[in-house]
Amino acid sequence: MNNNDFASVLQRSGIRPTGNRLLIYGIMHATQNAVSMSDLEHMLPELDKSTIFRTLTLFNEKHLIHGAEDAGGMKYCIRDNNEVFDADESHCHFYCESCGKTYCLDKSVISNLALPEGFVMHGLNYLVKGICAECTNKESC
Amino acid sequence: MNNNDFASVLQRSGIRPTGNRLLIYGIMHATQNAVSMSDLEHMLPELDKSTIFRTLTLFNEKHLIHGAEDAGGMKYCIRDNNEVFDADESHCHFYCESCGKTYCLDKSVISNLALPEGFVMHGLNYLVKGICAECTNKESC
């Protein structure tokens, strides 16, 4: 996927594909990890953090990305094309305590859950903490 | 349970049962919900927030309470007496989008999950968002 493809993705969601937005979307598309606002600030030092904030907020509203509370702040990652938008938002992230990366896990790891009588679920945030595969390998050497 | 009982609970965990600590522990024991630092600040305006912060940190270290990232910040709640401390910390909270209360759910609602190859879990945070039973009833009137 190139910048033109990104532009049409944005446009299809009713977002004007400005240079900054393409930069941010491109980075988020390239990395398989969830990123925080300050991650993006470091990767794109020429952008103001308010621009990054507003861009992430916009992408989130238009369901291009999703955000979830993580260990110490919000992290965002690209929503799969085939990930249909659903009123019941569920997010499943793995936070590696060694390298600090946050991975976006497939929702299938979550099985159904039994809530108490009268409780209605709208969404859920599943955050697993531990050591990721990459760091496990490093440590074993 | 009265203040004397609370005092011995604290002492058994190696915590000196000062007046402030008994106040905080008493409130956390009385409510079935998870509370944030600022919740406690409002309930105990005579205490300084640094005192509340240090007390919660201490209780948490000694495993009298547990804390979990919630919608917008940390929330803490009493650890059951029979809730054995476990290296794998898991927390399951329900955040009501209507009244803002956070309930501490039984861990049994969580079923086992399948992580990708090489990932090691140390703990998890399960946050369900929705409408609690109390608010569901209110709305239906």
Add this chain to the structure above:
DNA sequence: TTTGTAAATGCAATCTGGTTGCAGATATAT
């Protein structure tokens, strides 16, 4: 192309939750 309007951006300021240093108050042990 020129021009008018709406959207996007950068800058600075603000807010909130969390955290720390320090000095005075309080408790505990000798």
Add this chain to the structure above:
DNA sequence: ATATATCTGCAACCAGATTGCATTTACAAA
């Protein structure tokens, strides 16, 4: 009674998130 360690309040600080405002940029109509 005194020495020592702990606890507490105050004020300051920090980071992440958020907003107001003035300027710039993009887009569309003439």
